[in-house]
Amino acid sequence: MTMRLMDGSEAIVEAAIQAGLRFYAGYPMSPATELLEYMAEKLPHHEGVCINAATEIEGINMALGAAAGGFRAASGSCGQGLALMQEAIAEAALNETPIVIFNMARNQQDYFQATRGGGWGDYRTITLAPKDLHEAVEHAQLAFHLADKYRVPVIFMGDNLLARTQMGTTLPQLDLAPLPPKDWQLDGTSGGTGKSRQIWTFGCGKTNDPGPGPSKHWERIAAKFDAIAEVEARYEEGFTDDAETLVVAFGSGGKFVEHVVREMRADGHKVGYFRPVTLWPYPGEALERASQGCKRVLVFELNAGQMIDDVRLNVHDRKLVKAIGGVSFDESGLNLGPLMDATVIRERIELAIHGASK
């Protein structure tokens, strides 16, 4: 594809369709609305369907139906909309239906929602948090790949910056390994054969082909998430070898922090950055390594302190951990606030360093 200037939302939609997305159902909510609009415009040109759902609950359950039929399917919204989807996200995890949920978040306050979830049962959701649009285009593809590979729900966690910034892109395609055919999909052809298929959270199977039953089934699902945690944690780090101060941030925040840290390095400060690319699985071992020898670990996030829990869980000494972010919205309450600013971030890092050395 030739280079084109696109809205972030459009680029994400294009990348998802390129990755095989064929069904989307959503409900408008700023800043996720444009995603729905582009889906509605583009999917019908790719033998796909986009439905304007009556509620987020309806939307994600439609996506579950399309995914159960073997198609790449997604729903999307932001915080409150995702809150309404929690029961269905847990269900997708427990009945092993691969779907992608786009959270074009209003801020960074959905970290707990994404990584802890509000559904029931022993499940986790792989959560990809791109730092910019180039990574977002990659993650839009990776999300569907991981969902299908493990038969799990995957959350793509963006924000209003990603949704509404423009970029020039050729939509480069990721080279992802081929996946096995979906021999579990409900295509309706197995009825009366004695081997009809079933997608069911309780895993009991059928008379002719009994399943393990709920306890064993959920034990297997939990083990699957443990296995995912072993291999799918992704992160990015810089200047961690000799850093005295390590700054941890995710998503757009990670991009800002990376920029500030590079600037401060140029000025001679022994600062490093660490960015979890997957919020779950959290790259805990990598963070533990990166934080070795640091005098302080600063956590920058635009919320009252959510990811900081995971940082404390993983650094070698949790007393080193200090929050330098906070709740920060613009006046509308719908977008990232003034704290997401390189100058402000630098001030806060410097205050943490000098305040500590005084």
Added chain:
Amino acid sequence: MRQVTRGTLVIDADRCKGCELCIVACPPRVLTMSRTGNATGYLYPELAPGCTGCTACQQVCPDFVFEVYKYHEPIVSGSDAERMQ
């Protein structure tokens, strides 16, 4: 009394749950409940001569207890000796 039997049943009595829906459903009233319980303790239907093979009992039974047959030639009076207990 001359009794015409056009059909008959296989009754999987041990699966019966004793709801008696078949008893009232049977137009010639040839089903009656047993006096002793089946394997699970439920009373179950027993067939007297005179079944027409209409399948009403099979239609209403929630537990899939009946299989229904129609004789090629109706059996008159008690001559279905082979099937009498």
Added chain:
Amino acid sequence: MSIVMTTRPPEAPSNKVASFKPTLLQTEEHHLCPGCGEPVAIRLVLEVIEELGLAQKNVSIIGHGCYGSFIMTMDVDSTLCLHGRAPAVATGLKRMRPEVAVWTLQGDGDMTSEGLAEILHATARGENITCILLNNGVFGDTGGQMTASSVIGQRTKNTLEGRDAAYHGYPIVIGDMVAAMPGSAFVARGSVHNAASIAATRRLIRKGFQRQMEKKGLSLVEILTMCPTGWFVPASGGADYMMESLGKTYPLGEIKDIAATEQA
């Protein structure tokens, strides 16, 4: 009175005219209560699917209720989805696989209480799906509590003195609501309280699937099913109780058939 031997098929020449179970059930066994109407309704649906040649061309989307356990025995591709959401799940699947007969199996609690939005919006969109509603006017699975379709005066575990309109509100007659919407193709109400009604209900289910395959819109086939356990009546009394209570609020018959309208 003499008793006929019924432990094995007759030896005199005969034809089998009815089997224990429909072909599309893997076993006759189930754990539903004595006198429950749901297994009968499910048998009818499975027989119709086979008659119409849809055995290898259908997917069932099952809600939460006693009927849900049939996911283990129905020999059709199936999923048991979240409570109330079957019409939404069916929508996603049907839009991607329009050639497949997609049907939901729901109770009154599932459809008219938890899932009212889903059935109404699926109807509004005119989805080509067939929704089977097993209406017993009660949450059977949870032990007999009031649903949106419990009738006035009905005693349940949380309407101990009977459903009182002033206190608990009025029942939702979902069939009438769906029939009033332009997206519905066929709406009818049957019952399994006697053999004649069962035969009539089979014809309604058949039309419900035919309209889907003709791409006419959403079909809703409501079937009144006995729940003696949830009504606190003896198993043998379920059929009469049902027609005395639910039968008065929910009259039987076709409510809407777009095919008939088109011919007229």
